[in-house]
Amino acid sequence: MAKRTEFELFTKLSIGQYMPTDSVMHRLDPRIKLVLCILLICAAVGVGSVISTLFLLVVVIIGLFLSRVQVRLAFAALRPVAIFLVILALIQVFAVPGLGTSDDALWQWRFLRVTNRSITAGVLLVLRFAVIVLGLSLFSFCTTTTELTHGIEHSLRPLQRIGFPAHELALTVNIAVRFVPILMGEAEWLMKAQASRGADFGYGTRRGFFRRVKRLFPLFIPLFSQSLKHAYSLSEAMEARCYMGGKGRTYLIRLHAKSGDYIALSAGMLIISIAVMVYLFHMDERLWSMWKALLKGGLQ
Amino acid sequence: MAEQEKSFIRFDRVWFSYRPDGGDRIFALQDVNLQIAHGEYVAVVGANGSGKSTLLRQINALLTPTEGDVYVNGLNTKRREHLLDIRSAVGMVFQEPETQIIASVVEEDVAFGPENLGVPDTELGGRVKWALESTGLSEMRNMPTSTLSAGQKQLLAVSSTLAMMPGCILFDEATAMIDPASKRRFIQTVDTLRARGITIVYATHSMEEAARADRVIVLSEGKIILDGNTERVFAQEERLNTLKLDLPVAMRLAKNIHTFSHSFPENVLTAEALVEALDARLGGEIRAHHTHRRAGEPEKRAVYWETPILEAKNLFHRYLSGTALEVKSLHDVSLTVGANEIVGIIGPTGSGKSTLLHHLNGLLRPSEGDVFFEGVSLKSGQIHIGEVRTKVGLLFQNPEKQLFEQFSGDDVAFGPRNKNLEKEQVRERVRMAMEMVGLPFSFKDRKTSELSLGEKRRLALAGILAMEPRVLVLDEPTASLDPYGRRQLINILKQWNTGGRAIVVASHSMEDIAELADRTYVIYGGRLIAEGLTRDVFSHYDLLVTHGLCLPVAAEILRLLSARGYAISESLLSVEEATEEIRRLINGQENRV
Numbered sequence: 001m002a003k004r005t006e007f008e009l010f011t012k013l014s015i016g017q018y019m020p021t022d023s024v025m026h027r028l029d030p031r032i033k034l035v036l037c038i039l040l041i042c043a044a045v046g047v048g049s050v051i052s053t054l055f056l057l058v059v060v061i062i063g064l065f066l067s068r069v070q071v072r073l074a075f076a077a078l079r080p081v082a083i084f085l086v087i088l089a090l091i092q093v094f095a096v097p098g099l100g101t102s103d104d105a106l107w108q109w110r111f112l113r114v115t116n117r118s119i120t121a122g123v124l125l126v127l128r129f130a131v132i133v134l135g136l137s138l139f140s141f142c143t144t145t146t147e148l149t150h151g152i153e154h155s156l157r158p159l160q161r162i163g164f165p166a167h168e169l170a171l172t173v174n175i176a177v178r179f180v181p182i183l184m185g186e187a188e189w190l191m192k193a194q195a196s197r198g199a200d201f202g203y204g205t206r207r208g209f210f211r212r213v214k215r216l217f218p219l220f221i222p223l224f225s226q227s228l229k230h231a232y233s234l235s236e237a238m239e240a241r242c243y244m245g246g247k248g249r250t251y252l253i254r255l256h257a258k259s260g261d262y263i264a265l266s267a268g269m270l271i272i273s274i275a276v277m278v279y280l281f282h283m284d285e286r287l288w289s290m291w292k293a294l295l296k297g298g299l300q
Numbered sequence: 301m302a303e304q305e306k307s308f309i310r311f312d313r314v315w316f317s318y319r320p321d322g323g324d325r326i327f328a329l330q331d332v333n334l335q336i337a338h339g340e341y342v343a344v345v346g347a348n349g350s351g352k353s354t355l356l357r358q359i360n361a362l363l364t365p366t367e368g369d370v371y372v373n374g375l376n377t378k379r380r381e382h383l384l385d386i387r388s389a390v391g392m393v394f395q396e397p398e399t400q401i402i403a404s405v406v407e408e409d410v411a412f413g414p415e416n417l418g419v420p421d422t423e424l425g426g427r428v429k430w431a432l433e434s435t436g437l438s439e440m441r442n443m444p445t446s447t448l449s450a451g452q453k454q455l456l457a458v459s460s461t462l463a464m465m466p467g468c469i470l471f472d473e474a475t476a477m478i479d480p481a482s483k484r485r486f487i488q489t490v491d492t493l494r495a496r497g498i499t500i501v502y503a504t505h506s507m508e509e510a511a512r513a514d515r516v517i518v519l520s521e522g523k524i525i526l527d528g529n530t531e532r533v534f535a536q537e538e539r540l541n542t543l544k545l546d547l548p549v550a551m552r553l554a555k556n557i558h559t560f561s562h563s564f565p566e567n568v569l570t571a572e573a574l575v576e577a578l579d580a581r582l583g584g585e586i587r588a589h590h591t592h593r594r595a596g597e598p599e600k601r602a603v604y605w606e607t608p609i610l611e612a613k614n615l616f617h618r619y620l621s622g623t624a625l626e627v628k629s630l631h632d633v634s635l636t637v638g639a640n641e642i643v644g645i646i647g648p649t650g651s652g653k654s655t656l657l658h659h660l661n662g663l664l665r666p667s668e669g670d671v672f673f674e675g676v677s678l679k680s681g682q683i684h685i686g687e688v689r690t691k692v693g694l695l696f697q698n699p700e701k702q703l704f705e706q707f708s709g710d711d712v713a714f715g716p717r718n719k720n721l722e723k724e725q726v727r728e729r730v731r732m733a734m735e736m737v738g739l740p741f742s743f744k745d746r747k748t749s750e751l752s753l754g755e756k757r758r759l760a761l762a763g764i765l766a767m768e769p770r771v772l773v774l775d776e777p778t779a780s781l782d783p784y785g786r787r788q789l790i791n792i793l794k795q796w797n798t799g800g801r802a803i804v805v806a807s808h809s810m811e812d813i814a815e816l817a818d819r820t821y822v823i824y825g826g827r828l829i830a831e832g833l834t835r836d837v838f839s840h841y842d843l844l845v846t847h848g849l850c851l852p853v854a855a856e857i858l859r860l861l862s863a864r865g866y867a868i869s870e871s872l873l874s875v876e877e878a879t880e881e882i883r884r885l886i887n888g889q890e891n892r893v
Binding site: 144145146174175177178181182186189190192193194195196197198199218219221222226229230233234236237238239240241242243244248249250251252253254 | 357360362383384387388391392394396398399400401402403404405407408411412413414415416417418419420421424425428444445446457460461464658661663686689690693694696700701702703704714715718719763764767
């Protein structure tokens with residue numbers, strides 16, 4: 001495999017990348033995807049039940065299969081953070097005080113203590129994280145940034161009547177997203193220009209972390225002034241095309257939800273409410289005790 | 301007033317300053333009076349910093365006069381209530397492909413203007429379709445704008461402007477950043493707009509492009525120096541030269557021919573017109589034997605150096621290797637650079653030129669293959685990659701991206717300081733480097749942001765030269781320079797290239813390559829498709845044209861003559877050579893008569 005040079009680091013982000021596989025998921029109304037994605041994340045954060053979260057994870061993975069994007073790619077987004085995740089989970093399991101008393105400790109050594117609750121917390125942390133990252137990947141795989149901004153704008157447009165700048169917000173998001181790769185490319189060019197004149201960006205070695213960070217400082221000023229220049233030219237181009245804000249604008253694209261979209265929305269809401277219900281009514285604990293009872297019964 | 305309505309655009313004693321409140325006001329426009337009628341095709345030329353862009357921006361009210369008034373359709377640009385009417389009547393296409401595209405999908409970008417104007421939803425689709433058809437981009441309607449090439453982006457900018465149905469379109473050096481094939485297509489598109497009766501105001505550094513207009517306005521230091529019929533303006537050669545401008549190549553050739561064939565017209569502006577005039581002069585008398593031009597590829601002339609200074613062997617490069625977005629950008633490319641040689645690299649946008657250049661000083665590492673500097677492999681570890689980067693100096697296309705210090709002197713010193721040289725040595729190097737590029741040492745205290753583009757480019761070059769490199773690698777060194785700045789830079793490069801040094805230059809300008817390069821490599825789709833002596837490469841017209849390139853103007857004129865059956869010898873590139881060849885033709889004919 002090719003060695004990457006020290007400048008390619010800016011372009012290798014794969015998270016948030018659109019994958020044009022044109023699946024059922026791609027054809028959904030972006031508003032519905034947006035709403036479901038937000039609900040999914042809220043549920044994953046708010047629901048403190050292993051079974052619910054596991055259920056959500058399975059649903060997200062099914063979603064990934066439906067999107068016909070290689071599931072491997074979604075998991076690739078998890079890889080760089082895996083080590084931190086494991087460390088955090090271990091801290092949860094061993095060292096967070098207050099998760100159970102010493103009475104119900106399964107194992108204890110000085111301040112390290114493992115309880116049922118701490119194990120649950122650790123597992124939950126990993127699962128939650130997986131649901132959120134995979135859910136966001138799924139969303140970005142099958143929604144273009146344009147669809148996203150249309151989604152935002154259309155969902156918020158009713159609020160325009162009370163003075164909420166829905167159009168401006170959507171346009172800002174769109175431009176921001178469009179400029180990220182341009183600015184990253186710019187940073188890469190600047191680094192290359194400086195390296196061409198003997199600046200040392202570490203030459204691919206791991207030594208001298210602080211020196212490398214220090215070397216990044218001369219990048220910021222030109223990068224900043226370049227960004228301002230871009231912003232200026234873009235605003236000129238917009239003005240030249242009669243942009244005066246959202247007032248009185250018409251729209252080429254209007255979103256129309258179809259029956260399939262409503263079905264998807266209902267199905268999504270149903271799945272998320274099931275997950276929430278399971279948590280609210282402590283169904284996992286009931287299932288757990290049923291399981292234990294069953295085991296006991298089996299042993300006897 | 302009735303008088304105002306006669307002209308579409310009218311400047312009435314316009315003065316403009318970017319800092320109207322400052323104590324020492326510098327006027328970017330000085331007492332400009334100008335009238336442009338409906339349907340005119342006006343070229344605006346002038347050296348870098350002469351006020352072309354400022355002039356254009358007055359017309360669509362992006363800027364308004366500090367003193368005096370500008371009227372469009374009789375509406376004063378200073379009145380805010382006229383803004384929409386003025387800007388929908390006068391559209392503008394800018395220089396930078398990247399920052400004039402607003403939406404992320406082609407059709408939405410085209411619709412942006414009409415949406416702002418409140419064109420009813422039901423009409424928008426039709427407008428978009430029509431505007432894209434006008435520039436030949438219909439098939440790209442649903443593509444993400446980021447996937448377009450620079451040339452396509454410029455055409456998109458024309459479509460997006462056209463969708464507002466303006467009566468006039470302003471072009472601000474719109475072809476400066478695009479490759480020859482895109483340029484040709486762009487110019488053709490402008491011609492169709494003109495045929496539809498759209499008024500065109502076209503600022504450019506290219507005298508070839510300016511010569512296509514009906515009228516030329518010459519600016520210098522914010523003042524209109526010449527304004528008139530294109531032929532009459534270009535008749536004033538000396539005046540133009542003092543204004544750092546030049547004549548179109550066809551006209552230079554016509555003037556040369558006039559010196560020995562007095563009946564030949566001097567005022568021929570374009571290559572096509574010159575060929576017509578020559579054909580008329582020669583009367584087809586010597587069309588006897590049809591010459592055949594070489595078909596296929598130029599033969600590879602193996603060049604053997606004891607040790608080439610720089611050598612790339614079978615380079616392969618993949619961007620983002622191992623990810624879903626892997627892009628193969630170089631495929632089995634080899635290149636040799638010997639001492640005292642200037643090597644040219646040509647190819648359309650996205651062909652891999654820049655990627656190749658970045659391999660030459662180790663900014664990028666090949667996926668396969670290797671680069672050798674003075675015979676030492678960059679992979680071997682026998683030479684520090686940082687050392688290579690200072691020995692092989694790379695000059696990027698946009699000087700703005702490589703000037704990172706506030707003061708000129710500090711910027712040139714960036715390289716030597718990285719080498720941890722003594723203060724005095726650094727100073728000496730800076731002085732020498734600045735001298736080499738023709739900037740006085742006192743320039744060191746100037747702010748880089750206040751330099752003109754030509755000065756910035758020379759300063760950037762000084763920054764590279766201060767590291768005392770052995771090889772210079774240049775990416776589009778003359779892009780958007782005025783004719784004088786370009787000439788100066790070419791002379792500096794030729795002077796520098798002595799004593800065992802070497803230059804690699806990639807360019808969209810065939811004139812640059814013809815003038816500078818001894819040997820030339822043609823690269824297309826990441827593959828090397830031809831290499832050889834520059835003359836040989838340019839004698840393969842079909843090969844170049846099918847790969848999005850073209851000939852230098854003088855060579856193109858000879859090719860057109862040859863295509864008409866005249867016996868023309870191949871591989872002549874410069875105006876001088878072309879003159880001699882035509883003299884031979886004309887004398888031959890006279891001898892017969």
